[in-house]
Amino acid sequence: MSLTSSSLSERLLPERVVARARLGDREPLARLVIAGLAVLLVAVMLFSLTTGALQISLSAVVNGLFGQGEAASPSELRDRIVLMDVRLPRVLLGALIGAALAVSGAVMQGLFRNPLADPGIVGVSAGAGLGAASMIVLGTTALSPVVAVLGIYALPLAAFLGGLVTTFALYRIGTRGGMTSIATMLLAGIALAALAGAATGLLVFIADDQQLRDLNFWGLGSLAGANWEKILAAGPIIAIVLVGVPFLASGLNALVLGEAAAGHLGIRVQRLKRIAIVAVAAATGASVAVSGGIGFVGIVVPHLLRLTIGPDHRFLLPACALLGGSLLILADTVSRTIVAPAELPIGILTALAGAPFFLWILLRRKGLIAT
Amino acid sequence: MTLLLPRPLGRTLRRIALAAALTLPASPAFAEEAADISGAQRIVSIGGSVTEIMYALGEEGRLVARDSTSGFPDAATALPDVGYMRALSPEGVLSVKPDAILMLDGSGPPEALAVLREAGVPYVAVPETYDRAGILGKIEKVGEAIGASDKAAKLSEQVAAELDAAIDExxxxxxxxxxxxxxxxxxxxxxxxxxxxxxxxxxxxxxxxxxxxxxxxxxxxxxxxxxxxxxxxxxxxxxxxxxxxxxxxxxxxxxxxxxxxxxxxxxxxxxxxxxxxxxxxxxxxxxxxxxxxxxxxx
Missing domain, CATH: 3.40.50.1980 (Nitrogenase molybdenum iron protein domain)
Structure with missing residues (x-):
């Protein structure tokens, strides 16, 4: 541990906690961090609700959220709609998706015992991308009956299905004789991603210029289209995964020792893999479906937390959910205010902040940066 | 490619679907496309040609913002930019306190338009085709929408004459x-x-x-x-x-x-x-x- 970070934590944390962390027991530290992150999430949500292109005062926000009665004037109506139909759905969707991506990343890194695994590794992003591109490009022609029936839900549904189908195919390819080979899944994932990429490329080729623009914006990811319908569509899936995933924690902890050793410890490894993969595919698919591809949250957040509270999944998973949500809400707040009244796709911001950070982690691992 | 429906048919179907999706939650006052914005004094103009037409009509004083495709005349670039016409941010548009939105067909996304409609900001979509009739139609549509039909008729006549002369030439x-x-x-x-x-x-x-x-x-x-x-x-x-x-x-x-x-x-x-x-x-x-x-x- 470096001098600077330990002196910083000594100043911020009770002596007892620091001493136990030094001895290798980071449990009290993890509990404190999780409590801190919960406070952070609430603070970030309030900050985001009170920040935007339109000036809305804190009292108006509180009134809008908890107040009764009709809006008195057109400007009050406008403020209330911005608050209830623009900001609040974005904040809630940001919390859900940030949590889903970060937790999915942590689970995948645990399951694959590979620090570079992100939610996309189970093929869900490539498949969802293909599903979305099909709907954007063919929605006016071959798939127009689908659009006619499903309306604006056609696109997210296609993305979600595309993600699940790809994950299912990968799982089948990687499973032989009742055992799933993680290495086969990883390699097959690269092949399937290439295949989905090729099909998407074909769609890009036949797209007209407006569709190209839409594809481009979708690929960058954004919470801009957040509304209550999207929260109702993606929310329950993500919520179930977030509530269920902590039950995998002890299994993922045992898996660090290797599959055979985990089996000897009484973990049903195959069942663990199956549940984890389905959970990640569902959560990531739902996220990608409503917000497009938002990169780096799934890698950066788990790594950042492992550095602080250690690799114990019992604490890592809830901490990831809290920090992932906070970071995505914060990034979204920046995305909708930095070039106001226009806005920047959030995928640009997360990659812009995430990529250098990720490089820093890599360099640090190699000992090239002394910290 | 051969599998695809003829494009105009597909486009029509999509429009119908989109219109259905958009109008479902709308309040009746704004459900029709022909919202009355003739008295509007704080207009957001979306689409380069729409903004140009507003200036050509001498109605630029009623504009409060424009989109990123509106780069002419130079004076228009001094207005706040609400982003690309197909990726509008509802809060951004509302932040300039508009009382109407004049936009080229295809502006969106639909989610943003739904919020704007709910916030009580009426909008008029201006159709676009890439020919002489399309240009004159745009001018007439803009003029009719903002209650400047007479000026628009004059401008349309002038533009038609210019176009005809140029095409003949x-x-x-x-x-x-x-x-x-x-x-x-x-x-x-x-x-x-x-x-x-x-x-x-x-x-x-x-x-x-x-x-x-x-x-x-x-x-x-x-x-x-x-x-x-x-x-x-x-x-x-x-x-x-x-x-x-x-x-x-x-x-x-x-x-x-x-x-x-x-x-x-x-x-x-x-x-x-x-x-x-x-x-x-x-x-x-x-x-x-x-x-x-x-x-x-x-």
Whole structure:
């Protein structure tokens, strides 16, 4: 541990906690961090609700959220709609998706015992991308009956299905004789991603210029289209995964020792893999479906937390959910205010902040940066 | 490609679906497209040609914001920019406190429009087609929407006269030039415009032939097809000071160099909004394009 970070934590944390962390027991530290992150999430949500292109005062926000009665004037109506139909759905969707991506990343890194695994590794992003591109490009022609029936839900549904189908195919390819080979899944994932990429490329080729623009914006990811319908569509899936995933924690902890050793410890490894993969595919698919591809949250957040509270999944998973949500809400707040009244796709911001950070982690691992 | 429905049919179906999706939660007052914004004094203008028309009508004093495609006249760029017309942010648009939105068809996304409608900001969509009637229709639609039909009729008459004169002039040139419009040529990949595009519209108005009339929309074209298309001249959008590709750079492309355009180094570059914006200046753009072709002996 470096001098600077330990002196910083000594100043911020009770002596007892620091001493136990030094001895290798980071449990009290993890509990404190999780409590801190919960406070952070609430603070970030309030900050985001009170920040935007339109000036809305804190009292108006509180009134809008908890107040009764009709809006008195057109400007009050406008403020209330911005608050209830623009900001609040974005904040809630940001919390859900940030949590889903970060937790999915942590689970995948645990399951694959590979620090570079992100939610996309189970093929869900490539498949969802293909599903979305099909709907954007063919929605006016071959798939127009689908659009006619499903309306604006056609696109997210296609993305979600595309993600699940790809994950299912990968799982089948990687499973032989009742055992799933993680290495086969990883390699097959690269092949399937290439295949989905090729099909998407074909769609890009036949797209007209407006569709190209839409594809481009979708690929960058954004919470801009957040509304209550999207929260109702993606929310329950993500919520179930977030509530269920902590039950995998002890299994993922045992898996660090290797599959055979985990089996000897009484973990049903195959069942663990199956549940984890389905959970990640569902959560990531739902996220990608409503917000497009938002990169780096799934890698950066788990790594950042492992550095602080250690690799114990019992604490890592809830901490990831809290920090992932906070970071995505914060990034979204920046995305909708930095070039106001226009806005920047959030995928640009997360990659812009995430990529250098990720490089820093890599360099640090190699000992090239002394910290 | 053969599997696809005819494009207009698909487009119509999609419009119907979209309209259904959009109007479902709407309050009756704003459900109809023909919202009354004739008295509006704080208008957000979405779409380069719509903004140009507002200025040409002398109604620019009623504008409070514009989108990123509205780059003309220069005065318009001083207005707050609410972003790209197809990626509008509802809060951003509402933050300029508009009482109406005037937008080119295809502006969106639908989620943003739904919020705007709910916030009680009426909007009028202005349809766009890439021909003479399309331009005059836009002017009339804008005029009618903002309660300036008389001014619009005058402007429309004037623009029609300019367009007719320019088109006649172009016809009188007599020679049929094959024009290849290149949208971009990144890394040697050439993205050219087929039929149904704004570029195709302007090429036809200038009395020339689109060298890529064999496909629809913007497509990457292969080197041999490029040579086979035998364009007499290359038409491109100039990207402002210092970013415009020179003729040498363009014809450094081996296949382009083989074409009649390449052998004679014939390249025309014009401002994007001016050339393919289909607004009040299109008559002048047609005349410029035709004159440039004539200068090259085409």
């Amino acid at each position: 172009a016809k009188a040139r007599g020679r049929d030039a094959r024009v290849l419009f290149i949208l971009s040529m990144n890394g040697g990949r050439i993205l050219a415009s087929g039929t149904g595009t704004a570029a195709n519209g302007i090429i036809e108005m200038a009395g020339a032939t689109n060298a890529m009339g064999v496909f629809e929309g913007y497509k990457q074209i292969n080197d041999e097809a490029l040579i086979a298309a035998a364009p007499d001249v290359i038409l491109m959008i100039s990207r402002g000071e210092g970013h415009t590709a020179s003729a040498d750079q363009v014809f450094a492309n081996a296949s382009l160099a083989q074409t009649p355009a390449g052998q004679n180094k014939r390249l025309i570059q014009m401002d994007g909004l001016y050339l393919i914006g289909f607004g009040p200046r299109t008559g002048a753009a047609v005349r410029d394009l035709s004159a440039a072709l004539a200068d090259m002996g085409l």
